[in-house]
Amino acid sequence: MNRFQLVQPLTVEAAMKALSAKGSVLRAGGVDLIDQQKEYLIAPTQLVDLRKVPGLAQVTAKPGHKLALGPMATLSAIASDAELRRLYPAIAEAAEAVATPQIRRLATLGGNLCQRPRCWYFRSEEFHCLKKGGDKCFAQEGENVWHALFENFPCAMVHPSTMALPLIAHDATIELVSASGKRSVSVESFFVKPEDKLSQETQLKPGEIITALHAPAHAGKSASLYVRLKHKQSFDWPLIELALWGRADGGKLADVRVALGAVAPIPLRAKALESALKGLALDPAALKAKVPVVRKGARALAHNGYKIGLLETTIARALDELVRRLKAA
Amino acid sequence: MTNASKESFRFVVNGEPREVTNYPLSRLLDVLREDLELTGTKEGCGEGECGACSVLIDGRLVNSCLVPLAQVEGATVQTIEGVADGERLHRVQRAFVEHNGAQCGICTPGMVMAALELLAEHPTPTIEQIREGLAGNLCRCTGYIKIFEAVVAACQQTEGPR
Ligand SMILES: Cc1cc2nc3c(=O)[nH]c(=O)nc-3n(C[C@H](O)[C@H](O)[C@H](O)COP(=O)(O)OP(=O)(O)OC[C@H]3O[C@@H](n4cnc5c(N)ncnc54)[C@H](O)[C@@H]3O)c2cc1C
Numbered sequence: 001m002n003r004f005q006l007v008q009p010l011t012v013e014a015a016m017k018a019l020s021a022k023g024s025v026l027r028a029g030g031v032d033l034i035d036q037q038k039e040y041l042i043a044p045t046q047l048v049d050l051r052k053v054p055g056l057a058q059v060t061a062k063p064g065h066k067l068a069l070g071p072m073a074t075l076s077a078i079a080s081d082a083e084l085r086r087l088y089p090a091i092a093e094a095a096e097a098v099a100t101p102q103i104r105r106l107a108t109l110g111g112n113l114c115q116r117p118r119c120w121y122f123r124s125e126e127f128h129c130l131k132k133g134g135d136k137c138f139a140q141e142g143e144n145v146w147h148a149l150f151e152n153f154p155c156a157m158v159h160p161s162t163m164a165l166p167l168i169a170h171d172a173t174i175e176l177v178s179a180s181g182k183r184s185v186s187v188e189s190f191f192v193k194p195e196d197k198l199s200q201e202t203q204l205k206p207g208e209i210i211t212a213l214h215a216p217a218h219a220g221k222s223a224s225l226y227v228r229l230k231h232k233q234s235f236d237w238p239l240i241e242l243a244l245w246g247r248a249d250g251g252k253l254a255d256v257r258v259a260l261g262a263v264a265p266i267p268l269r270a271k272a273l274e275s276a277l278k279g280l281a282l283d284p285a286a287l288k289a290k291v292p293v294v295r296k297g298a299r300a301l302a303h304n305g306y307k308i309g310l311l312e313t314t315i316a317r318a319l320d321e322l323v324r325r326l327k328a329a
Numbered sequence: 330m331t332n333a334s335k336e337s338f339r340f341v342v343n344g345e346p347r348e349v350t351n352y353p354l355s356r357l358l359d360v361l362r363e364d365l366e367l368t369g370t371k372e373g374c375g376e377g378e379c380g381a382c383s384v385l386i387d388g389r390l391v392n393s394c395l396v397p398l399a400q401v402e403g404a405t406v407q408t409i410e411g412v413a414d415g416e417r418l419h420r421v422q423r424a425f426v427e428h429n430g431a432q433c434g435i436c437t438p439g440m441v442m443a444a445l446e447l448l449a450e451h452p453t454p455t456i457e458q459i460r461e462g463l464a465g466n467l468c469r470c471t472g473y474i475k476i477f478e479a480v481v482a483a484c485q486q487t488e489g490p491r
Pocket residue numbers: 025026027028029030031032033034050071072097098099100103106107108109110111112113114115116160161162163204208209210211236237238376377378
């Protein structure tokens with residue numbers, strides 16, 4: 001596994017050039033890549049390490065300014081930035097909830113968004129599933145206890161990125177560069193559904209590099225949060241996770257965004273629920289009465305029906321907390 | 330296909346400058362255990378889940394199974410071998426001995442390294458901070474309570490330079 005080239009470019013331009021060589025793969029913290037290589041999901045001939053490119057690890061949260069995050073910011077740097085936590089709490093809380101202290105030191109924001117699925121069939125060399133170019137999704141009829149409730153056909157993976165959720169809730173965008181120029185896309189539209197593209201989870205093009213992430217300046221009377229429900233008390237992947245952002249105006253929930261994780265092949269924005277919540281009084285009971293709207297479109301598989309109840313409970317608890325935070329804002 | 334060749338890397342391990350010639354993407358865990366014969370650092374899972382391979386790089390706790398050799402060029406690495414002062418155990422190690430914080434011992438080096446970083450960051454940690462500080466280290470034997478007690482005891486012990 002060690003017999004390939006590691007290059008450490010010093011500029012984004014040099015990284016783009018190195019990445020254009022056949023068999024090249026970008027490396028950030030390397031946490032997901034090492035696993036992908038071990039499971040023979042990829043066999044790169046050259047790893048292009050971004051760690052020596054300066055300026056890609058910023059965490060810049062200031063009142064009155066838009067938020068700027070670098071793709072190489074580690075999750076521990078994101079979790080420990082006090083201004084970020086004050087202005088964009090969901091982002092800091094999500095970073096703190098990922099994996100273990102050791103992993104958060106290495107794992108980066110860009111790598112977190114681009115990590116590959118954790119579906120056990122996908123990660124096992126023995127199963128050549130639909131996503132890997134085979135002709136069958138083994139999860140449909142097989143062991144699907146961790147799999148998706150929504151949009152789960154033809155592939156029932158759940159998207160693993162925790163960081164996507166608070167970024168979607170905060171309406172963030174991703175800046176991308178490649179040899180053909182720059183573009184910027186919303187974090188929400190960065191992720192693609194299996195029915196649109198099976199072989200990858202994002203709209204990243206070959207050779208493209210994430211260079212920055214931005215979110216709108218903190219608005220007055222707004223609040224956000226991230227919550228996860230998991231199997232074990234110590235570190236664990238989530239059964240359900242979500243990020244919630246809301247803005248209050250005249251005692252009402254004037255605007256709200258809800259991003260759900262561990263329930264779909266993409267970080268899922270709960271738009272029907274958002275519409276049902278928008279404009280309601282900041283009254284937990286009134287808001288929680290709308291939670292069942294989220295069920296629309298759910299299709300439970302043999303072993304994951306329990307997620308529907310968990311999802312509703314998690315949203316209800318999150319709404320309580322959102323109201324508490326909005327009233328304090 | 331480009332075949333990588335071995336290269337020389339220099340870094341400081343437990344206070345001593347060392348030079349290792351190996352593939353840039355060799356795991357630090359293997360370099361420590363095989364090239365430098367520092368076998369105190371253990372391998373549990375090899376994928377970041379168990380913390381048995383934890384070491385400090387420039388004072389920060391990481392999984393050495395996930396760090397390639399090239400990443401430590403110029404860095405300072407501390408392993409379990411560098412924790413005691415000669416024969417004199419560090420107060421964290423003494424607390425593990427006194428509170429039966431180890432059974433088979435495979436997780437112990439990683440636990441001690443995690444506790445060291447915890448104490449460096451929070452000299453008087455809360456119970457919550459201790460839980461969080463050890464959250465990346467698994468133990469199959471002790472049920473965690475003895476380990477937890479050992480770390481709590483080490484935190485309360487203030488006498489002595491270490
Ligand atoms: C025990 C354990 C528990 C975990 N729990 C969670 C969890 O709860 N939630 C969660 O979200 N994750 C979890 N993870 C996954 C972990 O967070 C990711 O593996 C990590 O964030 C990947 O980041 P990295 O910097 O190491 O990426 P790398 O492994 O370096 O890269 C991953 C992918 O991203 C691409 N990439 C990286 N940077 C860029 C860039 N700037 N532009 C374009 N492409 C890029 C790489 O080419 C590669 O394809 C867990 C992992 C472990 C081992």
